[in-house]
Amino acid sequence: MRSILYKKGISVFLFLSLFVAFVPVGTNARAALREPARGRHAMVASQQELASKIGVDIIKKGGNAVDAAIATGIALAVVYPEAGNLGGGGFMLIRKANGEVHAIDYREMAPKAAGRDLYIDKNGNLIKGEGSSTVGYHASGVPGTLAGFDLAFKKYGSGRITWRDLIEPARQYAINGYVLSNRVANLLRSYDKSLSKYEESKRIFLNGGHFYEEGDTFRQPDLARTLERIERNGAAEFYAGETARMIAADMKAHGGLITLDDLKNYQAKERTALKGNYRGYEVITMPPPSSGGIVMLETLNMLEGYDIRKMQSNSAAKYHVVAEALRRSFADRAEFMGDPDFTTVPVAKLIDKKYAEERRQSIDLKKASSSVKVGHGDIPSGESMDTTNFTVVDQQGTVVVNTYTLNDLYGSQVTVKGTGVLLNDEMDDFAARPGKPNMFGLIQGEKNSVQPGKRPLSSMTPTIVLRKDGSLWFALGARGGPRIISAVIESVINVIDHDMDIQAAIDAPRIHHQWLPDELLYEPVGFSPDTLNILSEYGHKFTERPGYVAQATGIMIDGKGVRLGAIDARGDGEAVGY
Numbered sequence: 361m362r363s364i365l366y367k368k369g370i371s372v373f374l375f376l377s378l379f380v381a382f383v384p385v386g387t388n389a390r391a392a393l394r395e396p397a398r399g400r401h402a403m404v405a406s407q408q409e410l411a412s413k414i415g416v417d418i419i420k421k422g423g424n425a426v427d428a429a430i431a432t433g434i435a436l437a438v439v440y441p442e443a444g445n446l447g448g449g450g451f452m453l454i455r456k457a458n459g460e461v462h463a464i465d466y467r468e469m470a471p472k473a474a475g476r477d478l479y480i481d482k483n484g485n486l487i488k489g490e491g492s493s494t495v496g497y498h499a500s501g502v503p504g505t506l507a508g509f510d511l512a513f514k515k516y517g518s519g520r521i522t523w524r525d526l527i528e529p530a531r532q533y534a535i536n537g538y539v540l541s542n543r544v545a546n547l548l549r550s551y552d553k554s555l556s557k558y559e560e561s562k563r564i565f566l567n568g569g570h571f572y573e574e575g576d577t578f579r580q581p582d583l584a585r586t587l588e589r590i591e592r593n594g595a596a597e598f599y600a601g602e603t604a605r606m607i608a609a610d611m612k613a614h615g616g617l618i619t620l621d622d623l624k625n626y627q628a629k630e631r632t633a634l635k636g637n638y639r640g641y642e643v644i645t646m647p648p649p650s651s652g653g654i655v656m657l658e659t660l661n662m663l664e665g666y667d668i669r670k671m672q673s674n675s676a677a678k679y680h681v682v683a684e685a686l687r688r689s690f691a692d693r694a695e696f697m698g699d700p701d702f703t704t705v706p707v708a709k710l711i712d713k714k715y716a717e718e719r720r721q722s723i724d725l726k727k728a729s730s731s732v733k734v735g736h737g738d739i740p741s742g743e744s745m746d747t748t749n750f751t752v753v754d755q756q757g758t759v760v761v762n763t764y765t766l767n768d769l770y771g772s773q774v775t776v777k778g779t780g781v782l783l784n785d786e787m788d789d790f791a792a793r794p795g796k797p798n799m800f801g802l803i804q805g806e807k808n809s810v811q812p813g814k815r816p817l818s819s820m821t822p823t824i825v826l827r828k829d830g831s832l833w834f835a836l837g838a839r840g841g842p843r844i845i846s847a848v849i850e851s852v853i854n855v856i857d858h859d860m861d862i863q864a865a866i867d868a869p870r871i872h873h874q875w876l877p878d879e880l881l882y883e884p885v886g887f888s889p890d891t892l893n894i895l896s897e898y899g900h901k902f903t904e905r906p907g908y909v910a911q912a913t914g915i916m917i918d919g920k921g922v923r924l925g926a927i928d929a930r931g932d933g934e935a936v937g938y
């Protein structure tokens with residue numbers, strides 16, 4: 361088959377400069393000047409080119425999108441260690457070619473020894489440093505990644521690819537190494553202070569304190585041995601085998617919480633995907649324990665009441681209503697959301713169009729609301745957990761959107777002795793002290809307090825959008841904590857309301873609002889002072905400094921069936937198609 365692999369030639373810097381200079385004012389600007397990658401048959405868009413290529417190779421070998429996603433995910437644990445992982449967790453959303461949808465929750469789980477006040481000292485203050493929810497041996501939830509991949513492989517893989525096929529390419533990169541980019545070498549160095557507190561992390565990721573330079577070959581022999589055992593023994597190796605024993609032993613040696621029993625008890629779970637629609641287009645997304653899908657559908661439902669297309673893509677009017685809708689949905693996030701196995705989440709009500717209509721009533725088109733006054737919506741307790749389902753229609757092409765994480769870059773900063781596996785600090789996604797902000801500034805409630813066996817509330821938002829005939833249109837997800845939700849929402853409206861292709865939709869400037877703190881975050885590029893002045897006149901308070909709103913990767917199917925792959929201008933990666 362003819363390869364039509366396209367590479368994006370314009371550097372991010374050049375793109376951003378051009379962007380500032382040429383975005384037309386007063387039109388529905390097709391904001392980005394970059395072409396998406398194109399592939400007639402398949403596309404993998406990930407934040408590391410080597411991992412994308414591994415995914416595409418699996419498809420060329422006869423695998424399906426699920427097989428490719430798993431191989432890409434395993435590879436990212438080696439070639440993108442800041443976030444790719446075996447020691448973290450996440451969510452995989454699958455829509456098969458026959459229209460079946462599957463949502464796999466492989467979010468981390470609080471260890472049995474964890475409790476509500478784990479991260480609070482005797483004076484009632486949040487513990488900092490070792491013992492906290494953000495760094496060190498107490499910060500990790502029981503990892504879910506391999507359990508999730510195992511479930512996906514066994515139930516939804518093609519059956520034509522072996523488990524070994526999925527692991528081996530990653531193992532090769534772990535043994536033979538890969539060349540570090542300038543960005544990654546600098547990033548590792550910038551984590552000197554935190555990584556060097558943990559001997560194994562210092563040895564592996566900081567070259568024993570001598571650091572890596574751009575162009576060095578980075579080898580991870582311990583991780584290669586772990587992958588070899590996983591290749592041989594399956595995912596059970598991580599949960600009940602030698603690797604599990606190594607994790608439990610390292611935890612015990614450092615006063616950590618995760619035991620062999622915790623690992624043995626971990627289970628990935630299948631959830632019912634959320635389905636809503638925006639202006640008649642079906643939107644399929646992730647249910648709790650991610651808040652992402654609910655917050656997105658609630659926000660889109662509110663925005664449906666406005667003529668966003670007429671407001672135009674980069675107007676103050678549009679940013680204002682997006683911010684106001686986000687303010688309200690994030691207030692509901694704080695009050696109503698948590699692990700559905702531990703608490704009742706009023707999903708159906710929150711994503712109901714009528715509820716959005718009520719929430720929309722308090723939005724003033726010329727005036728920012730006060731977050732304190734907005735508060736959460738009025739929902740009686742005892743609401744059912746059911747989700748509204750729409751009819752699933754036939755289409756061509758299986759799609760998988762997978763978002764997984766260690767939370768912070770390099771997670772808890774702890775690498776388990778002898779395994780090369782970095783662990784997550786996902787425990788910080790719980791409300792370590794309900795009512796007080798976590799590392800993302802998110803205020804969260806009792807529903808998301810720490811309990812043994814519970815999964816922390818996430819913002820990950822893997823999302824699939826269908827055309828009105830029910831065929832796959834586009835799919836995307838993002839990294840960036842709560843900003844993920846804003847990034848996915850704004851990309852969706854950029855496609856639907858502003859006619860952008862997937863690359864333009866993802867690259868266009870965006871804002872973020874999360875209710876509290878009561879501030880609007882805008883990006884350093886793409887916002888004119890005039891727009892900001894208008895937003896300020898409406899009463900919006902800005903964050904002290906502008907900052908980027910997440911990093912997304914997505915794929916769109918064009919009218920001829922060509923797969924268009926897009927990597928965010930804000931981050932690394934490569935979409936590889938064939």
Ligand code: DON
Nearest residue numbers: 765767818819820839840841
């Ligand atoms: O689950 C969540 O919402 C967060 N742990 C995601 C963290 C994240 O995206 C960090 N990304 N850069």
